[in-house]
Amino acid sequence: MPGGRRKQRVSMADVAKLAGVSSQTVSRVANGQSGVVESTRELVLAAMRELGYRPNSAARSLRYGRFNTLGVILFGLSTTGNSRTVEAIATQAAAEGYAITLIPVGVPTQDNVLGAFTRMGELAVDGVIVIIEVHLLDAATVALPPGVHVVVVDSDAGDRYPVVDTDQADGARQAVRHLLGLGHPTVWHIAGPAESFSAERRAQAWRTVLEEAGRPVPAIGRGDWSAESGYRAGLALPDECSAVFVANDQMALGVLRALHERGRRVPADVSVVGFDDIAEASSFLPPLTTVHQDFAEVGRRCVQALLAQIGAGPAAPGTDLVPTHLVVRGSTTGYRSVG
Amino acid sequence: MPGGRRKQRVSMADVAKLAGVSSQTVSRVANGQSGVVESTRELVLAAMRELGYRPNSAARSLRYGRFNTLGVILFGLSTTGNSRTVEAIATQAAAEGYAITLIPVGVPTQDNVLGAFTRMGELAVDGVIVIIEVHLLDAATVALPPGVHVVVVDSDAGDRYPVVDTDQADGARQAVRHLLGLGHPTVWHIAGPAESFSAERRAQAWRTVLEEAGRPVPAIGRGDWSAESGYRAGLALPDECSAVFVANDQMALGVLRALHERGRRVPADVSVVGFDDIAEASSFLPPLTTVHQDFAEVGRRCVQALLAQIGAGPAAPGTDLVPTHLVVRGSTTGYRSVG
DNA sequence: ATGGGAAATGTTTACGCAAACATGTGGGCG
């Protein structure tokens, strides 16, 4: 029964023996180097096919000192932003000849982050992209093995590492100004969790715009990014609220439901703006006005920044902001004083 | 300028020299083997810390012949199911001491799939999980390098590989039976793309239940899983439709919007059932009755099945189905004859 | 024909780690 017991992997030496050449010649053929006569090349290729030869990447990595792999440390793929960013990273990395290794951190405790960083030090990666939006990163950065190339997404570590991020603040500004421009006296805000940098940055921008416009700053609402939490926050909005900027689209969905249940029409009575522009936003009832994030571009820039580091040595800290833009749909309209 | 040029990585030999022991002793300490006296261990650990030693996983892999890494081939993380399955896979793999490498296939053409499989052959992975729901897999399987351990998700490759999948058919049956049980004369269906196995299996089960119940089988609608396509399909539903089973929650969202625009109330005039139970489903207007999929369990079983193969040799083909269950919310209600 | 030289191919070596085997060291027991 052939194949019952898996044979050893085929090495260059095996191919060389079958082809009757030296293993170095096999190596040359495998790497497409010149200096191998056509007939020999054919011979070697035939032997490779016959034996099903596949290069051993461990040996190759050992030889070259590089893995052609990037690590991505994150908490979860469940948030829209993360999965889309990771997808873009994977795609861009593949285009550059790199594979990506996922290093999930289960629960966002500091211990776990430290553990992931430690493990990562032993992983076969040439560089790391950290997608950890919470403040935990602060304390953990000290544990990052020295000499490891790092790019951080969505954080305020811009003083220590190269950071790529969506221009959260500008997106929030656009959202709030849009609502003020529609004549609303002020704008309520339902923010994400306090530990999140994005949430803080969006909330901060919201507050600043209101203050600069001399408008009252209403009490802030809080959610945990989930639609359910948005629903609860929506129920808590006061009756005089005519415009609300919600920190992400999922929570905005919950807000729409809460307002609906309270008999408040959107946008006639209340205008709602979200953030992210998830694919479903245009199918909400009503279609959601929201801030579009270019996750793909974030992923792309991450990879480029990291590869640049790997190629040219450590990069200067700093923040690279990807622009956002407001997409106006049906959930916002001009202010009409409430009876 | 120290650090301007990155120093060579620290090897066991460096640590050994500093600690004044042999590299083998360093190896023993690094792997926590017994047979090293405490004082020596301390010495070595101190040297490791001082030099910032980190084991080289390429050398380790070369030595052991294993990578402790699993590959995941997929088209994209943009679908809810994929990203949640991948997350579960990553988590479970991490718990078992394995990292996971993502191998994205950009556009689902056969060439690209073949390319990914070829590349994968050269990747540093001990096994592969294939998450490719479309029929393209058929032709591509021939390209899977022999001797590579494989588990497939969401496919009909059960005759060739071990397959783990959600029990699509049973979920669809529950959905349709629920609607019939509410008194609806028949049930419309908006299916996913024809190339998708899941879509086909859900549609097939829908048809079978109707036929077994002796009900008329209405013309099938089609979408591409997106909310937008669900919207279009919803606009196309005939007026006499009182119950519709939509192949995923995103499309169901679009259907809800379409029905709303047409002035048809849900669930009073039309009952709607989705599939997936995404987190947002409970915040739709109205909250969506849908079939819950346990993506986490799928991911877990994938990893377990794959590791079992790696440990014990090739596994028999076959399909491992993860149960689903219907979650009844506000989008379905008893049939009332229309006008 | 013959020497020179370029092109083709072969041989040696090191990458970092750890198993297998070899050596050293000290303590217990007859």
Added chain:
DNA sequence: CGCCCACATGTTTGCGTAAACATTTCCCAT
């Protein structure tokens, strides 16, 4: 007091690859 054994530590070796260097081949110019 001496022998032997258990345990600590050192040395050798090979995993698969490819750079660096060595050798062979063969064609061409003289």
